[in-house]
Structure formats: C-alpha cells, structure tokens
Amino acid sequence: MNPLERSATILAGTFAVLGTATLAALFVVQDTPGPLWLWATFAVAFVALEFSSVEVNDRLFVSGSIMAAFTAAVAFGREGAVLAVALMAAMAAFHPDDLRQRRWRQPAVNFGQLVLTAVVGITVFLPFLPDGPVKASDLPLLAVGAALAAAVYDWVNFHLVRFIVRRLYPERTLRPWLKMLTNHVALAVLGAFGGVLGAAYVLVGPVILPLILVTFLVGQMGFHSYSQLRTAHEDTIRGFVKAVEALDPYTYGHTERVAGFARVAAERLGFEPERLERLRWAALIHDVGKVAVPSALLHKPDSLTDDEYRRMVRHMRVVEDVLAGVDFLAPMVAIAAAHHALLDGSTEVAIEGRILAAADAFDAMTSTRSYRSAVTQRTAFDQLRRRREIYGVDVVEALIAAIEISGEVYGSPEDESAAAVERLVRERAIRA
Amino acid sequence: MRERFRLLALTGTFGFGVAIGVIWWPGPMFLFMVAGYIAAQFFPMPTPTRLGVSMAPALAGAVALTSHGSVVLVLGTLGTALPLSRLLVHLLHGRRVGDERFPSEPVGIGVFGGLFAVAALVIDGQAAADATTLTAYAIAAGGGYVASSAMRSISSGRDRGLPRRLCFFRALSDWPAHAVLYSAAALYAVTAPVMGPWSLLLAGLPYAFGYISLHRLQATRHTLDQTIRALGRIPEAGGMVPLGHAGRTAELAVAVGGDLGLGGRALDRVEYAALLHDIGRLVLANPSVAAGHHTPSDVSGWGATIIGEAKHLAQVADLVAVMHSPYRRPGEQRDPALSREAHVVRVVSAYDDEIAAGRAPLEAIETLHRGAAYDFDPEVVTMLRRVLERRGAIAA
Numbered sequence: 001m002n003p004l005e006r007s008a009t010i011l012a013g014t015f016a017v018l019g020t021a022t023l024a025a026l027f028v029v030q031d032t033p034g035p036l037w038l039w040a041t042f043a044v045a046f047v048a049l050e051f052s053s054v055e056v057n058d059r060l061f062v063s064g065s066i067m068a069a070f071t072a073a074v075a076f077g078r079e080g081a082v083l084a085v086a087l088m089a090a091m092a093a094f095h096p097d098d099l100r101q102r103r104w105r106q107p108a109v110n111f112g113q114l115v116l117t118a119v120v121g122i123t124v125f126l127p128f129l130p131d132g133p134v135k136a137s138d139l140p141l142l143a144v145g146a147a148l149a150a151a152v153y154d155w156v157n158f159h160l161v162r163f164i165v166r167r168l169y170p171e172r173t174l175r176p177w178l179k180m181l182t183n184h185v186a187l188a189v190l191g192a193f194g195g196v197l198g199a200a201y202v203l204v205g206p207v208i209l210p211l212i213l214v215t216f217l218v219g220q221m222g223f224h225s226y227s228q229l230r231t232a233h234e235d236t237i238r239g240f241v242k243a244v245e246a247l248d249p250y251t252y253g254h255t256e257r258v259a260g261f262a263r264v265a266a267e268r269l270g271f272e273p274e275r276l277e278r279l280r281w282a283a284l285i286h287d288v289g290k291v292a293v294p295s296a297l298l299h300k301p302d303s304l305t306d307d308e309y310r311r312m313v314r315h316m317r318v319v320e321d322v323l324a325g326v327d328f329l330a331p332m333v334a335i336a337a338a339h340h341a342l343l344d345g346s347t348e349v350a351i352e353g354r355i356l357a358a359a360d361a362f363d364a365m366t367s368t369r370s371y372r373s374a375v376t377q378r379t380a381f382d383q384l385r386r387r388r389e390i391y392g393v394d395v396v397e398a399l400i401a402a403i404e405i406s407g408e409v410y411g412s413p414e415d416e417s418a419a420a421v422e423r424l425v426r427e428r429a430i431r432a
Numbered sequence: 433m434r435e436r437f438r439l440l441a442l443t444g445t446f447g448f449g450v451a452i453g454v455i456w457w458p459g460p461m462f463l464f465m466v467a468g469y470i471a472a473q474f475f476p477m478p479t480p481t482r483l484g485v486s487m488a489p490a491l492a493g494a495v496a497l498t499s500h501g502s503v504v505l506v507l508g509t510l511g512t513a514l515p516l517s518r519l520l521v522h523l524l525h526g527r528r529v530g531d532e533r534f535p536s537e538p539v540g541i542g543v544f545g546g547l548f549a550v551a552a553l554v555i556d557g558q559a560a561a562d563a564t565t566l567t568a569y570a571i572a573a574g575g576g577y578v579a580s581s582a583m584r585s586i587s588s589g590r591d592r593g594l595p596r597r598l599c600f601f602r603a604l605s606d607w608p609a610h611a612v613l614y615s616a617a618a619l620y621a622v623t624a625p626v627m628g629p630w631s632l633l634l635a636g637l638p639y640a641f642g643y644i645s646l647h648r649l650q651a652t653r654h655t656l657d658q659t660i661r662a663l664g665r666i667p668e669a670g671g672m673v674p675l676g677h678a679g680r681t682a683e684l685a686v687a688v689g690g691d692l693g694l695g696g697r698a699l700d701r702v703e704y705a706a707l708l709h710d711i712g713r714l715v716l717a718n719p720s721v722a723a724g725h726h727t728p729s730d731v732s733g734w735g736a737t738i739i740g741e742a743k744h745l746a747q748v749a750d751l752v753a754v755m756h757s758p759y760r761r762p763g764e765q766r767d768p769a770l771s772r773e774a775h776v777v778r779v780v781s782a783y784d785d786e787i788a789a790g791r792a793p794l795e796a797i798e799t800l801h802r803g804a805a806y807d808f809d810p811e812v813v814t815m816l817r818r819v820l821e822r823r824g825a826i827a828a
Contacts, residue, residue: 136628203623208622210566215615215642218611223645229653232743293717323662
C-alpha cells in the first residue's frame with residue numbers, strides 16, 4: 001500500500017467510525033423517525049436531489065437536497081429531526097457509481113461527511129422549531145431559522161470537503177471546490193423554502209407534495225436541458241474551430257493553447273470566473289475569421305504588402321460580423337476584434353484584448369509555421385517585454401510569470417535573429 | 433381589416449367582462465385579479481418554442497380553486513383583463529393585437545374554466561386542498577393546455593405557412609410552462625387559507641425556479657440556433673456560396689418537411705442540415721485541396737466531418753454526408769439507406785441554386801422535375817411545388 005492509499009484508508013475509516021458513532025448516539029437521544037413511509041419519501045427525495053445537482057449558471061451547480069432536509073426536519077419535529085435527516089444523508093453517501101466500481105473509501109468518507117454536516121446543520125435549526133404543533137404564526141421564525149441553519153450546513157460541508165481534499169491531495173489546487181462558496185445565498189434560500197414547505201406539509205397535509213414535485217421536476221428538467229444545450233453549443237463552436245485549424249496543420253491546437261495562456265495570465269491578474277469564461281471563448285474564436293481569407297494570402301510564403309494585409313483584415317471582419325450576430329458571442333467577438341485592432345496600432349484596447357494578443361503572439365512565436373520555425377521561450381519573453389507598451393506591462397509580466405510558474409517550456413531550443421522575430425510578431429495577427 | 437375586427441371583438445369582450453365582474457364580484461378582490469391579469473401579460477413564462485405563455489393560466493387557476501369553480505368569476509376577470517391587457521400591450525409596445533398568444537390564451541383558459549366549473553358541480557363543497565378537487569383541477573388544466581395548443585397551431589400554421597399538425601405538436605412542447613403555472617397556482621390556493629401571505633412565497637419560489645430554468649433553457653436554445661445559423665453563413669461570407677442560400681434553404685426545407693409529415697425532431701435535423709450543408713466548402717480554403725479534383729459528394733463528406741465534431745449534431749452530419757447521393761441510379765431501386773430528410777435538403781438546396789442562377793420559380797421547379805426519379809426524390813419535388821403554390825410563388 002503506497003502512502004496515498006494508506007492516507008485515504010485512514011481517512012475513510014475515521015469518517016466511517018465518526019458517522020456510525022454519531023448515528024448510534026442519535027438513536028439514543030432522538031425519537032426514531034416515523035411513520036416509515038414518510039421518512040422513506042423524504043429520503044428518496046433527498047438522495048435523488050443530492051445525485052442530480054443542476055447547473056443553475058455558468059458551471060455553478062446546486063443540489064436541492066438541503067431543501068428536502070429542512071422540510072423533513074419540520075415534518076418530524078424537534079424530537080426526531082436530527083436523526084431523520086442524518087439517516088437520509090447517510091443514504092446519499094452510496095452513489096451507484098461507487099458501488100459499481102467497488103470503491104469503498106469514497107462512500108465511507110462521504111458517509112461520515114454527510115452525517116456530520118446534517119447533524120450540525122439540523123442541530124442549529126432545532127431551537128427554531130416549535131415545542132408543539134406548527135402554527136401559521138411560527139412561519140417567520142422557521143424561515144429565518146432554516147436559512148441560517150442552511151448557511152451553517154453549507155459552511156460545515158465546504159470545510160469538511162476542503163479538509164478531505166487537503167489530506168488526500170496536498171498538491172491539488174482547491175479552486176474547483178472554492179466555487180462551492182458562491183452557492184451560500186442559493187442554499188440559504190433553498191433552506192428557508194424547505195422550512196416553509198415543511199410547515200405547509202404539517203398545516204395542509206400531504207396533498208401539497210405532488211404540487212411541489214411537479215414544479216421542481218419541471219425546473220430540474222429545464223436546468224438539465226439547459227446544461228445539455230450549453231455543452232452542445234460549446235461542442236458546436238469547438239468542432240468548428242477544430243475544422244478551421246485543420247485547414248492548416250501548422251496551426252493545429254493553436255486556439256486551445258492561446259486559450260490556456262490567456263487563462264493563466266488572466267488568473268494572475270485576478271479575473272473572476274465570468275470574465276475568464278468570456279476570455280476563453282474569445283480565444284477559441286479569435287482566428288475563425290481566417291476561413292474567409294483567400295488561401296493565396298493566408299499561405300503566401302513572403303511578407304504581406306500593406307494592401308494585402310488590408311484585404312486580409314477586410315475578409316476577417318466579414319466573418320467577425322457574422323459571429324457578432326450571435327448574442328452570446330458578441331462580447332467575445334469584440335475582444336477578438338480588439339486584439340486584431342491592437343496589432344493594427346490601436347492604443348485604446350481593453351485588457352482582455354491585450355491579454356489575448358499577448359497570448360496569441362507568444363504561441364505564434366513558440367510554434368513552428370509553414371514559413372519559419374519556432375523561437376526559444378527566452379526570445380519570446382524578450383519580444384513580449386519589448387512590446388510591453390502595446391500589451392501592457394501588467395499583462396506581459398502576468399503571462400511570463402504564469403508560464404514560468406507552470407514549469408512548462410515552449411518553443412525551439414535554438415535561437416533566431418531578433419529581426420526575424422520582430423517580423424513574425426508584426427505579421428502574426430492573422431497568419432497564426 | 434382583420435386587425436380592426438379584433439379590436440372591436442376585444443372592446444366587446446371587455447364590456448362583457450366588466451358587466452359580469454361588477455354585477456357578480458364587486459370589490460377590491462376583483463380589481464386585484466384584473467390588475468394581476470394585466471401584469472401577467474407583461475411577464476410571460478419562457479417556453480421551448482419561444483412564444484411564451486403569460487401568467488394568466490396561473491391566475492385563472494388560483495381564481496378557479498379559491499372560488500370553488502365559479503365559472504362566472506373566471507369569465508368575469510378574464511373578459512375584463514385579457515382584452516384590456518392586449519390593448520395595453522398594443523398601445524405600449526406597438527405589437528399586433530392578434531399575435532399568436534392572443535387567440536390561444538383565452539380559449540385555453542376558457543376551456544379550463546369550463547371543465548373545472550363542470551367538475552365543481554359534481555364535487556360540490558369539496559375544499560381546494562382535497563385530492564378529488566385537485567384531480568379535477570389537473571384534468572381541467574390539461575384540457576385548457578391542449579385547447580390553447582390547438583388554437584395556437586391554427587394561427588401559427590396560417591401565419592407561417594406550416595402544416596397545422598406540425599404546429600400543434602410544436603405548441604404541445606410548451607407543456608413545462610403550463611405545468612409550472614397551474615401547479616404554482618394550486619399551491620397558492622391550497623395553502624392560502626392556513627398560511628395567509630406566506631402562501632405567496634410558497635407558490636412563488638417553485639414558480640421562480642421553473643421560470644429561471646425555462647428562461648435559461650430558452651436563451652441557450654436561441655443561442656445554439658443563432659450559432660448554427662451564423663456558422664451556416666460563413667461559407668457565404670467567404671464568397672463560396674450565394675448570400676442567404678443557407679437561410680432560404682432551411683426555411684423552405686422545414687416547410688416541405690412539415691408537409692411530408694416529418695416530426696418535430698426530424699424537422700430540427702432538416703433545418704440544421706440545410707443551414708450547414710455547405711460548410712464542407714470551407715475545406716476548399718486549403719490550396720492543396722482546392723487545386724485537386726473534388727466532387728459534390730466530397731464536399732458533403734468534408735461538411736459531415738466538420739459537423740460531426742459536435743456530438744449532438746451527429747445525426748445532422750449523417751444527413752449532410754449522404755445528401756449528394758442521387759435518389760436512384762439507372763437500373764437500381766431507391767436506396768433505402770438515404771433518408772427522406774436528406775432528400776428534402778438536397779431538393780430545396782438545388783431549387784435555391786436554380787433561383788440564385790437567375791431562373792424564375794416555375795422554371796426552377798421544372799428543372800427539378802426533369803431530374804426527378806434519378807437525381808431528386810419525385811415526392812419531395814411535388815411537395816416543394818405544393819408549398820410554392822401555397823405561398824403564391826408559382827401559379828396553382
């Protein structure tokens with residue numbers, strides 16, 4: 001057993017013991033949830049919602065299981081709420097994929113994590129639950145209490161996940177898990193709704209459950225379809241970009257590399273996820289316009305004359321105008337167009353356009369083309385610094401620092417003359 | 433003339449609604465419901481077909497359940513508010529009074545109100561929170577939804593020159609919006625007696641969840657459509673295909689496919705294939721390819737490869753791959769592997785090429801008739817002719 005496996009086994013065992021001990025203690029201090037059919041209904045809803053988180057915004061996934069937890073807490077009352085929800089959470093630890101692949105460590109860790117999270121979250125909610133039967137006048141307190149407890153539930157969940165990831169993968173970035181923090185408000189609202197829903201169940205009866213179910217199923221279905229269409233849309237553009245790249249084997253992979261360089265530079269500059277996403281799309285489409293450029297121009301072995309360059313830009317603008325007609329792509333096309341404008345000498349270009357231009361120039365210099373070979377990474381860095389007035393000092397230094405930190409080395413091991421590189425940087429706008 | 437008639441009808445219905453409302457249900461509640469219907473017109477629920485459904489079904493559902501199925505109250509508020517709101521939309525936004533939503537919405541809600549009123553007579557005295565009442569409500573809501581879809585198919589079929597059957601099935605695909613609206617209304621009506629204003633929150637949150645999800649779905653579908661249209665126009669931007677060819681081919685191909693009885697998904701495939709069928713020409717931007725020998729089938733193959741890069745367009749890629757295969761070769765039977773969908777795109781694209789070459793519609797269709805039986809599917813050519821006749825492009 002290697003050290004990582006040993007660490008994972010110890011962690012899984014610890015969490016499994018903690019979860020089991022907590023449940024055993026709850027069986028002593030809490031009432032057994034009943035009737036069984038009611039607990040089973042809530043458990044099925046909880047597990048189904050936990051397994052089918054939906055993408056509510058750009059790669060922001062939310063699970064509605066927290067709502068089912070607080071609905072159940074109100075329905076079972078102060079004496080049985082914690083045990084009922086902890087048992088529901090325990091069921092959600094066993095994902096069919098883990099069972100199919102005979103993974104036991106992950107379900108064990110999830111079991112402990114989910115039980116502990118549920119226990120803390122619902123215990124915070126207990127003081128807000130009325131002693132006797134729920135009345136309409138209890139609703140404000142239940143809603144506020146459930147929102148607060150849901151925020152605690154989410155906070156505990158996040159920190160347990162972070163602890164587990166840090167223990168198992170010390171070198172892995174926590175960036176994907178940090179996104180969980182942006183869900184706080186949505187989960188607090190869902191928690192409050194769950195509390196009110198639980199009260200409605202107690203006050204009105206089970207007849208409201210199918211009504212809630214229909215609305216949420218439609219919503220869930222809508223978000224699922226949205227997610228699928230989003231992927232389809234991305235696939236469509238990626239497929240097209242790949243096809244465009246395939247026209248010139250020398251530029252194959254260029255857009256993906258430019259998107260990668262632009263991303264690491266923008267991350268160092270503190271871009272938030274939405275701006276990063278926009279920049280990524282701009283990088284993916286920045287060269288699409290060349291499909292309309294006559295091949296004689298695109299593949300001319302010598303430097304272009306001013307007139308030829310203007311013709312080439314004109315052809316590219318036609319395609320950019322077509323893509324700008326897509327509402328979603330319009331801001332990205334603007335960034336791509338700005339990066340071309342920068343290379344044409346414009347000085348009023350937004351930072352996204354300058355990042356894209358710098359990333360584009362770096363990849364062009366460090367890649368071999370039909371008309372010349374790649375330069376070394378050091379030469380490319382020097383050239384970027386020489387043109388810092390154009391790209392911006394912050395952009396150039398961010399890109400260089402990000403590439404150096406990554407440890408990757410791009411370009412040729414051999415150097416080229418400064419004059420040749422200068423020419424390439426000037427021409428690279430469209431011919432990359 | 434038709435617009436003036438609609439304005440007159442609206443005014444008449446408005447007077448009728450006011451009369452019923454004032455006589456039978458005076459007071460602030462009536463005014464509140466009227467205001468609600470008017471506001472509902474300005475916040476339509478997004479739908480997959482992008483036509484939207486106003487919140488009027490939700491308000492009608494809430495009125496029906498809280499008034500224990502009083503058809504008078506439903507008709508009163510509807511008769512007042514729907515015409516008034518349409519007039520306001522007309523005045524404020526300059527939209528046509530008789531757009532696709534106008535005739536379908538009152539009919540749908542009217543059928544719902546009528547069915548629920550009949551059910552209320554049978555289950556007299558039952559509370560809104562009773563399972564029998566809610567079952568009757570669900571059946572009435574289903575009836576209203578089917579009726580509004582049928583009305584919508586009549587108006588959109590007439591306005592767009594598409595078969596009504598196709599429009600009906602497309603309208604039915606808006607069921608998620610109807611389900612959310614009627615469910616949220618029932619949730620409000622069932623919980624209002626015991627929860628008071630909190631019932632608005634209880635109904636509002638699932639409604640908001642449904643609204644946001646459908647809004648995102650509609651926006652993303654629109655973006656995907658826009659993107660595919662834009663990609664289809666890129667060969668035109670590069671001067672490889674006549675301007676507007678992809679868009680015209682897609683529009684006509686959908687109409688022909690609809691007349692041939694193709695279903696919703698098949699028509700989506702036809703539309704996308706028609707938009708993207710020339711994308712393989714981009715490969716000709718590579719000088720080594722352009723200099724060599726290539727056939728239309730090669731171009732189709734390249735196009736299919738490009739389209740196939742997107743997994744969800746795999747079936748569209750299959751259509752484009754075979755679209756230049758002839759209907760049949762001399763001495764052979766028709767190839768059953770070639771789908772009707774591919775032939776629709778092939779025939780309509782060829783027709784548009786003839787038009788772009790300067791031929792009159794009749795002359796272009798005659799050229800296709802001459803190629804029928806070998807190059808083009810005769811049934812598709814006949815159907816194209818029928819569509820053109822219906823649109824007045826050629827004499828019947």
